Amino acid sequence: MTGMLSLSNGQTFTGQWHGKPTELQGELVFFTGMTGYEEVITDPSYKDQIIVFSYPLIGQYGIQSKHLQSEKIQAAGIIVSELYNGPLEKKAVSLSEFALQQQVPILSGVDTRSIIQAVRETGTMQSHLSALQAAAPSWKPIKTDFFSDPVTGSSIQTIGHGDLHIGLIDFQYKSSILSELLKHRCKVSVIPYDTDTAKLDALQLDGLLFSNGPGDPAALQHLFATYRDWAERYPSLGICLGHQVLASAFGAETTKLRYGHRGANHPVMNVLTKRISMSSQNHSYVVKDDSIENTPLSVLYTNVNDGSIEGLVHPSLPVMTVQFHPEAAPGPEDHFGLFSQFLNTIKQEKKVKMHA
Numbered sequence: 495m496t497g498m499l500s501l502s503n504g505q506t507f508t509g510q511w512h513g514k515p516t517e518l519q520g521e522l523v524f525f526t527g528m529t530g531y532e533e534v535i536t537d538p539s540y541k542d543q544i545i546v547f548s549y550p551l552i553g554q555y556g557i558q559s560k561h562l563q564s565e566k567i568q569a570a571g572i573i574v575s576e577l578y579n580g581p582l583e584k585k586a587v588s589l590s591e592f593a594l595q596q597q598v599p600i601l602s603g604v605d606t607r608s609i610i611q612a613v614r615e616t617g618t619m620q621s622h623l624s625a626l627q628a629a630a631p632s633w634k635p636i637k638t639d640f641f642s643d644p645v646t647g648s649s650i651q652t653i654g655h656g657d658l659h660i661g662l663i664d665f666q667y668k669s670s671i672l673s674e675l676l677k678h679r680c681k682v683s684v685i686p687y688d689t690d691t692a693k694l695d696a697l698q699l700d701g702l703l704f705s706n707g708p709g710d711p712a713a714l715q716h717l718f719a720t721y722r723d724w725a726e727r728y729p730s731l732g733i734c735l736g737h738q739v740l741a742s743a744f745g746a747e748t749t750k751l752r753y754g755h756r757g758a759n760h761p762v763m764n765v766l767t768k769r770i771s772m773s774s775q776n777h778s779y780v781v782k783d784d785s786i787e788n789t790p791l792s793v794l795y796t797n798v799n800d801g802s803i804e805g806l807v808h809p810s811l812p813v814m815t816v817q818f819h820p821e822a823a824p825g826p827e828d829h830f831g832l833f834s835q836f837l838n839t840i841k842q843e844k845k846v847k848m849h850a
């Protein structure tokens with residue numbers, strides 16, 4: 495079956511449709527990593543987006559549940575140049591089978607280089623995928639607020655055992671972030687992002703990890719004062735959306751990049767050591783450079799390609815944030831050490847308190 499992708503700048507692309515015939519709209523973003531499609535399509539930060547993969551062959555190793563970042567495909571649609579469907583290792587299901595089960599369409603056989611060029615030239619766009627080759631209906635605005643409804647029905651879940659008890663502030667965390675904490679033998683409480691401060695305090699946590707998440711961090715503005723209070727009282731690490739939210743809580747502003755950073759080889763520099771390392775990234779928004787002066791925070795990491803802010807640190811509190819993904823999944827493991835650094839800081843704080 496033939497399918498069509500229409501972009502809001504008027505360009506259209508036809509390819510082969512995989513899945514039930516349907517049509518849908520979503521923000522079109524591109525991922526440049528050569529591997530890692532299992533992690534990418536299930537990463538909740540890609541919620542409702544249509545992902546174009548720049549690597550020309552996708553599906554080579556099927557889908558294995560251990561790599562998934564959440565219980566389902568979060569992307570609204572998947573676009574690839576060539577789709578591989580087998581043969582595969584016994585344990586793996588094919589990407590197209592997995593997507594079919596979850597009713598997420600794949601468009602293959604498309605000129606992904608031209609699509610990505612269009613996104614780079616026009617910037618992130620609304621796009622329409624259709625099996626019926628129907629023209630796009632009138633464009634809906636891109637959904638960027640995933641946090642306006644209160645979290646109902648979710649409660650605090652505690653997982654694992656260990657000396658340190660970490661609160662994972664849940665903006666729809668990637669499972670690899672939780673696994674990193676569990677690997678370091680932490681007890682982790684997953685805390686809905688709009689939990690009452692009294693409930694959070696009752697857990698007697700040793701530190702907070704503000705998770706990644708979809709959409710615009712400004713959608714959480716109503717909670718910035720609360721997060722600042724938490725970060726001033728608990729050692730805190732922010733990852734991606736968590737970084738943007740903590741920066742905003744301390745007075746910074748965020749803005750949307752033209753087409754975002756999504757890939758597995760984004761070089762970042764530690765401005766103190768001048769050391770450059772490779773990072774995994776998936777974001778549209780960044781903390782605005784000139785807004786840092788309104789905060790107590792200072793820049794610790796910058797992006798080598800475009801100079802944007804990649805990490806912040808508080809001068810006197812144990813608060814650190816990174817725009818990139820230290821948990822990788824997918825991507826380089828250069829920043830796994832940030833988890834031990836965060837946990838060692840907490841241990842030091844605890845010692846200081848014990849002897850005070």
Ligand SMILES: NC(=O)CC[C@H](N)C(=O)O
Nearest residue numbers: 706707709734735778779
């Ligand atoms: N991975 C994330 O946490 C993404 C953060 C935010 N939704 C952005 O696109 O910038």
